[in-house]
Amino acid sequence: MILCCGEALIDMLPRQSAAGESCFAPYAGGAVMNTAIALARLGASSGFLTGLSSDLMGEVLTTTLQSSNVNLDFCVRSDRPTTLAFVKLTNGHASYAFYDENTAGRMMVLADMPVLPDSVKAYFTGGIWLAVEPCGTALEQMLLREAKLRVTMVDPNVRPGFVKDRAAYTSRIDRMLAAADIVKLSDEDAVWLYGSCDPAMILNKGAKVVLITEGAKGATAYTARGSVHVDAAKVTVADTVGAGDTFNAGVLAALDRAGLLSKSAIATLSDAALTEALTLGSRAAAVTVSRPGANPPWAHEL
Numbered sequence: 152m153i154l155c156c157g158e159a160l161i162d163m164l165p166r167q168s169a170a171g172e173s174c175f176a177p178y179a180g181g182a183v184m185n186t187a188i189a190l191a192r193l194g195a196s197s198g199f200l201t202g203l204s205s206d207l208m209g210e211v212l213t214t215t216l217q218s219s220n221v222n223l224d225f226c227v228r229s230d231r232p233t234t235l236a237f238v239k240l241t242n243g244h245a246s247y248a249f250y251d252e253n254t255a256g257r258m259m260v261l262a263d264m265p266v267l268p269d270s271v272k273a274y275f276t277g278g279i280w281l282a283v284e285p286c287g288t289a290l291e292q293m294l295l296r297e298a299k300l301r302v303t304m305v306d307p308n309v310r311p312g313f314v315k316d317r318a319a320y321t322s323r324i325d326r327m328l329a330a331a332d333i334v335k336l337s338d339e340d341a342v343w344l345y346g347s348c349d350p351a352m353i354l355n356k357g358a359k360v361v362l363i364t365e366g367a368k369g370a371t372a373y374t375a376r377g378s379v380h381v382d383a384a385k386v387t388v389a390d391t392v393g394a395g396d397t398f399n400a401g402v403l404a405a406l407d408r409a410g411l412l413s414k415s416a417i418a419t420l421s422d423a424a425l426t427e428a429l430t431l432g433s434r435a436a437a438v439t440v441s442r443p444g445a446n447p448p449w450a451h452e453l
Contacts (some may be wrong), residue, residue, distance in 0.1 A: 153190055153403055153412070154225065154271045156200040156264075156293060157183025157278035158256055159216075160234035160249075161208045162392070164444055175237060177208065179215035180445050182278040182308040185393045188219045189400030189435060189447035195407050198222035198271065200264070202256035202286070208233035209255065227263045231255040240390055249279070249313055256280060261289045267297065273403060273412045274298075277306035277335075281323060282314045294327050302412050304333035306399055309340040329356040332417045335399055338365045350378075359418045360425070362432075364398060366391075370433055372425040379422045381429035384437035393445025394436045400447065401432030 162180035167173060183201070190197035199216060203209050203226045212233065216223055234257065235250040251257050257280060267274070274297040280286045297303055305327050314320045321344055328334050334353055341348040341363065350361040350373035361373040369382040405428040406412050411420065431453075438448035 152196040152198045152222065152271050153273045153275065153407060154198040154200055154267065155183050155187035155190070156274065156276045157181070157290060158234065158280045159184040159199070159201045159203065159212045160236050160251075160256070161211065162444070163235055163237045164392075165238065165240060177211065178444050179212050180236065180393070181234070182306070182393075182396045183276065184212070184216070185396035185445045185447065186275060186306075186400045186403075187221050188216065188445075189393075189397045189439075190404055191220045192447050192449045193400060193404040193431075193435065193453075194450045195400075195404045196222070198225055200225040200227075202227045202229060202231070202254070202259045202263075204233040204255035205230045206232055208235070225265050225267070227255075227259055229255045229258070231258055238392070244391055247310060247312065249310075251279075251283065257283055257286050259286045259289050261292045264289065264293050267300075271301060273302040273304065273407070275304045275306075275399065275403065276327075278308050279310050279313050281307060281327075282310070282320050287320075287323065291323050291327055295330050298330040298332070302333070302414055302417055303331045304335065304399070304403065305331040306335040306395065307340060307344070308395065309343050311343060325356065328353055328358060331358055332414060333360045333362065333402075334358040335362040335364070335395070335402070337395060338363055360420060362402065362429070364395060370398065370429050372429055374420065374425070377422070379425045379429065381426060381433050383433055386437045386441045388440045389443045391440055392443075393447065394440045396445065397439040397447045398432040398436040401435035402428040405431040 158181040163175035
């Protein structure tokens with residue numbers, strides 16, 4: 152199983168009613184949840200660890216995850232509310248207003264987190280909850296614990312409007328990137344965090360593979376031995392919601408299919424294996440951006 156740990160929330164997406172009024176429609180989302188769903192749809196054994204509410208929106212999240220065959224055995228259940236993210240789309244690009252105080256996911260602590268069985272061979276984390284407490288500390292501690300035991304991947308998925316203490320946040324990201332086997336950053340995230348996009352710096356922190364996505368320019372994988380690049384597929388973009396999350400799933404699914412989700416294998420990935428992983432990630436992301444909202448493809452769609 153590949154276990155994803157992080158936020159699950161409701162994206163309130165802008166729509167227009169039959170009467171022509173501006174309104175919002177609720178869609179299950181969250182970067183890490185999107186990755187868990189995309190993994191399952193691509194045929195991987197996918198599990199999800201998050202704080203799930205018993206409220207109405209929590210039921211929407213649960214139903215959405217189950218309908219894509221995501222394992223929820225590791226989730227932390229509570230009666231706290233579900234996080235809401237109101238989305239504004241400008242030329243297809245999303246910006247967010249979050250309503251996250253005292254929610255089921257945000258209030259998770261390390262003591263809530265289960266001990267993971269050996270059947271979990273890879274662990275993925277990141278997302279907006281790294282920027283807030285107490286869940287940010289819990290997610291960091293969980294990653295540092297799991298990095299000793301299994302393949303780990305981190306995508307901070309930076310949302311600057313959600314970061315209140317930049318110094319504390321960037322210090323946390325540094326510690327997590329140093330512990331992870333695979334690091335994924337968009338070029339924009341890298342520039343926001345470090346002032347430039349310098350994969351070598353991140354490799355020097357300790358990561359074995361650094362993935363940099365550049366939107367329509369494609370994606371590049373960097374290792375200590377060199378780099379490989381895959382161009383993005385050309386599609387008509389509906390919006391970019393969930394694109395990076397789906398890319399992450401495609402990379403992990405490809406490595407899983409190839410039997411490469413072990414620490415020794417990740418440390419010595421060939422150019423061919425990296426190209427295959429980037430290709431599946433890019434193809435899957437292209438489907439996601441071609442339709443509204445975070446709606447990753449099923450394997451048969453590729």
